[in-house]
């Protein structure tokens with residue numbers, strides 16, 4: 001067990017497990033391990049919400065909700081993933097850049113490329129150029145876009161990124177997972193945002209939700225972690241794990 005993935009030894013935040021078994025020192029890598037021997041993409045979402053269900057705060061970003069333990073979990077989840085999937089809104093607002101290796105990953109990426117690529121879903125391709133240009137050769141950014149996207153931007157992006165047309169006017173959630181599977185990327189981590197997540201949940205494609213419940217209230221204006229015009233839907237979830245750190249709860253749900 002490395003100090004990185006315990007999240008408790010050394011200087012990192014301390015996590016205790018409440019479920020499935022109470023443990024004074026939780027091992028994050030073990031708590032968040034993907035299923036072994038996957039034969040299809042496993043779609044995991046990592047989201048943070050306030051105690052009253054809000055998904056972003058007054059800054060318009062998740063930093064109002066996040067905390068050192070939340071960032072520690074995010075780091076481990078990124079280290080475990082084959083690909084990090086985000087909507088272009090999140091990439092723009094949260095200032096996404098290619099994933100950087102973290103010392104705390106320890107041996108999490110043994111036998112795999114040093115970092116996972118980013119996959120960005122977008123109609124406009126209006127994202128920071130570094131998202132494509134600064135990606136290392138082993139983790140070229142994957143752009144999932146539409147036939148209707150501006151041709152010039154698609155051509156420009158294709159100089160450095162892997163551009164996939166995955167729908168006419170709208171990228172189809174199923175086509176995203178198919179494109180990732182074709183590239184052998186099965187451990188999929190989506191970090192939202194709420195509009196993109198709603199499309200995957202509406203399509204019944206979400207396998208796992210890693211939810212941080214942050215000890216704050218945001219009031220009625222904050223959107224939820226699923227938002228937008230996707231059709232309403234209900235799905236049962238089963239709680240597989242529950243950790244606590246510094247007053248935040250870290251809940252791992254899988255499809256019920």
Ligand SMILES: NC(=O)c1ccc[n+]([C@@H]2O[C@H](COP(=O)([O-])OP(=O)(O)OC[C@H]3O[C@@H](n4cnc5c(N)ncnc54)[C@H](OP(=O)(O)O)[C@@H]3O)[C@@H](O)[C@H]2O)c1
Pocket residue numbers: 046047048049054055056060061062086087088089090091093094121122123124125126145146169170171172173191192193194195196197199225227
């Ligand atoms: N609480 C959390 O855990 C969490 C997580 C992530 C983000 N956030 C917050 O959520 C906000 C952003 O959320 P959001 O829901 O607006 O953003 P989002 O879902 O990340 O991005 C929406 C954008 O993604 C692209 N997109 C989504 N579905 C598409 C489809 N089917 N086909 C083609 N393109 C598609 C479009 O990009 P184009 O406009 O480029 O076409 C769309 O405008 C930010 O404030 C962020 O801080 C919160």
